[in-house]
Amino acid sequence: MACTGYRFPPDVISYAVWLYYRFPLSLRMVEALLAARGIELTYETVRRWSVKFGLGIARRIRSAALGRGDKWHLDEVVVTINGKKHWLWRAVDQHGAVLDVLVQSRRDRHAARRLMRKLLKKHGRAPRVLITDKLKSYAAANRDRGINVEHRQHKGLNNRAENSHHSTRVREKVMRRFKSARHLQRFASVHDQVGNLFMYCRYNTNAQQKREARDQAFEAWERVTCVPMLGRLVA
Structure with missing residues (x-):
C-alpha cells in the first residue's frame, strides 16, 4: 500500500480497511473501534481509505490466490x-x-x-x-x-x-x-x-487448526498490503 503523504501510518490505514471489509461494520462503527484504541479520525476518512485502497488490495489477493476450482x-x-x-x-x-x-x-x-x-x-x-x-x-x-x-x-x-x-x-x-x-x-x-x-478460518473445528488458519490469513493480508497487522503479536 502506497500511503505516503497521509497523516496516519500505513498499518493504521490497513487495519481500518480490514475492519470495514472483514466484518459487518458501518463506517461509524469502525471509527468507534479505532477511537477505543486511541486513534482519532472520522468515518469519512475510513470511507475514503476503503475507496482508495480497497480495489488494489482485492486485485493483489486475487493474483496471489492459488488456482480456483473447476x-x-x-x-x-x-x-x-x-x-x-x-x-x-x-x-x-x-x-x-x-x-x-x-x-x-x-x-x-x-x-x-x-x-x-x-x-x-x-x-x-x-x-x-x-x-x-x-x-x-x-x-x-x-x-x-x-x-x-x-x-x-x-x-x-x-x-x-x-x-x-x-x-x-x-x-x-x-x-x-x-x-x-x-x-x-x-x-x-x-x-x-x-x-x-479469511474463508478457511471458520471451517476448522479444532482450536489449534483454527488458530493456524487465522495466522496464515493474517500473514497473507500482511503480504498483500506490505505492512504488519496493527497490534498483532507474533510468537
Whole structure:
C-alpha cells in the first residue's frame, strides 16, 4: 500500500480497511473501534481509505490466490437501489471461494453472457462443470459463446452460490442500502476477496487448526498490503 503523504501510518490505514471489509461494520462503527484504541479520525476518512485502497488490495489477493476450482456455481440476486431493481451476479467455486461479481440492471441472456465473458477472461479457461438454477439465460449465454461443458440446472444444487449472497444482505442492512450500482460493484468486489482470504478460518473445528488458519490469513493480508497487522503479536 502506497500511503505516503497521509497523516496516519500505513498499518493504521490497513487495519481500518480490514475492519470495514472483514466484518459487518458501518463506517461509524469502525471509527468507534479505532477511537477505543486511541486513534482519532472520522468515518469519512475510513470511507475514503476503503475507496482508495480497497480495489488494489482485492486485485493483489486475487493474483496471489492459488488456482480456483473447476466447478462453478452461478447465481443472481436482486438488490434494490434508489427504488430501482439491479441484479448482483456472483460466481463461486466448489470450495466456496467467490470467483467474481457483476452488478447489472438486467436479468437476461445478455447479462449472463457478460458475466461468462468476464469469468473466462479472468480465469483463462472454462469450468469443468457449471451449476446454476433453472434460469434459461445461462444456457442461452453458453450457446452464444460456444461453451460446451456439463451444465447442471437445479435449484437444490446451487445452495453454495445462494448462500454466498447472505453476507451481502447483512452488509446491505448495516449500511442502510447501497447508494448506487457502482457503490455495490466496488464494495462487493473487495468484500468478497477479503472474505476469500479469511474463508478457511471458520471451517476448522479444532482450536489449534483454527488458530493456524487465522495466522496464515493474517500473514497473507500482511503480504498483500506490505505492512504488519496493527497490534498483532507474533510468537
